[in-house]
Amino acid sequence: MSAVTRTFLVTGASSGIGRAMAKKLLSMGFQVLGVSRDCSQFKHAHPNFSSFTLDLSALKQLPARAAELSKAYPQLDGVVFAAGAGQFGSLEEFSFAQIEQLMNLNFTGNALLTRALLPSLKRKQKADLIYVGSEAALKGSRKGTIYCASKFALRGFTQALREECAKSQVRVSLINPGMVKTPFFDQLSFEPGDDMTQYITAEDVADAMQYILSSNPNIVLDEINLSPLNKVIKFKTG
Numbered sequence: 160m161s162a163v164t165r166t167f168l169v170t171g172a173s174s175g176i177g178r179a180m181a182k183k184l185l186s187m188g189f190q191v192l193g194v195s196r197d198c199s200q201f202k203h204a205h206p207n208f209s210s211f212t213l214d215l216s217a218l219k220q221l222p223a224r225a226a227e228l229s230k231a232y233p234q235l236d237g238v239v240f241a242a243g244a245g246q247f248g249s250l251e252e253f254s255f256a257q258i259e260q261l262m263n264l265n266f267t268g269n270a271l272l273t274r275a276l277l278p279s280l281k282r283k284q285k286a287d288l289i290y291v292g293s294e295a296a297l298k299g300s301r302k303g304t305i306y307c308a309s310k311f312a313l314r315g316f317t318q319a320l321r322e323e324c325a326k327s328q329v330r331v332s333l334i335n336p337g338m339v340k341t342p343f344f345d346q347l348s349f350e351p352g353d354d355m356t357q358y359i360t361a362e363d364v365a366d367a368m369q370y371i372l373s374s375n376p377n378i379v380l381d382e383i384n385l386s387p388l389n390k391v392i393k394f395k396t397g
C-alpha cells in the first residue's frame with residue numbers, strides 16, 4: 160500500500176456524493192476523516208478512515224466543535240464539503256424554520272467550518288477546499304427559491320474565497336453537478352430519469368474531485384459544471 164500523504168475531511172461522507180468522494184480519496188491513498196450526524200452509518204472499517212460526529216446545521220455548537228476537530232486533526236490539509244440536502248416548493252410552502260435550516264446546512268455551516276479550519280490550512284504547504292454546489296447555483300428554477308439561494312450563496316462564497324486565498328497555497332474549487340442518483344431524492348417528489356443518460360453517478364462527481372486534486376499544483380480549477388447528457392425530471396406517483 161502506498162504511504163499516506165494527505166488527510167481530508169469529508170462532510171456528508173455517510174451517503175451519496177460524499178461517500179463516493181471519501182472512497183475515491185481512500186483509493187488515492189489518502190487519510191479520510193468522515194463527518195456525519197450519525198457516525199454509526201460508517202460500517203466498513205478502513206485503516207485510513209476515521210469519523211467525527213458533527214451537525215453542520217447546529218450553528219451555535221459548530222465553532223466549538225470545529226475547533227475541537229482542528230485540534231484533534233492538525234494534519235488536515237484538505238476539506239471536501241459534500242453534506243447538504245434538497246427541499247423544494249413554492250416559497251409560501253416553507254416555514255420560517257425550514258428556510259433557516261436549509262440555509263444553515265447548505266451554506267452557513269460550510270462558511271463557519273471553513274472559517275474555523277482556514278488558519279491552519281493556510282499554514283500547510285498545500286491545501287484544497289472543494290465544495291459541492293449544484294446546477295441550482297447557476298440558474299434559479301421554479302420551486303427552488305431557498306435551495307437555489309443556498310447554492311448561489313455557496314458559489315459567491317467560493318468565488319470570493321478563491322480571491323482571498325490567491326496569495327496562499329490554498330486552492331478553492333466548486334463542483335456543480337446536475338441530477339445525481341443518490342438518496343438525496345428519497346424525500347422528494349421527483350428524481351432523475353431511469354436511463355443512464357439521464358443521471359450522473361456519485362462516482363462521476365468523485366472523478367471531478369480527483370481531476371481537481373490531480374491537476375498541476377500551480378493552477379486552480381475554480382469551477383466544474385457537469386450534468387447528465389439528457390435532462391429528464393421524473394415525478395413520483397402515489
Ligand SMILES: NC(=O)c1ccc[n+]([C@@H]2O[C@H](COP(=O)([O-])OP(=O)(O)OC[C@H]3O[C@@H](n4cnc5c(N)ncnc54)[C@H](OP(=O)(O)O)[C@@H]3O)[C@@H](O)[C@H]2O)c1
Nearest residue numbers: 171173174175176195196214215242243293338339341343
Ligand atoms: N443528488 C443530486 O442530484 C445533487 C445534485 C447537485 C448537488 N447536490 C448536492 O450534493 C450534496 C450531497 O448530496 P447527495 O446527493 O450526496 O445527498 P445524500 O445522499 O442525501 O447525502 C447527504 C449527506 O449530507 C449529510 N448531512 C445531511 N444533513 C447534515 C447535517 N445537518 N450535518 C452534517 N451532515 C449532514 C448526510 O449525513 P447524515 O444524514 O448522516 O448527517 C449525508 O452524508 C448536497 O450538498 C446536495 O445539495 C446533489
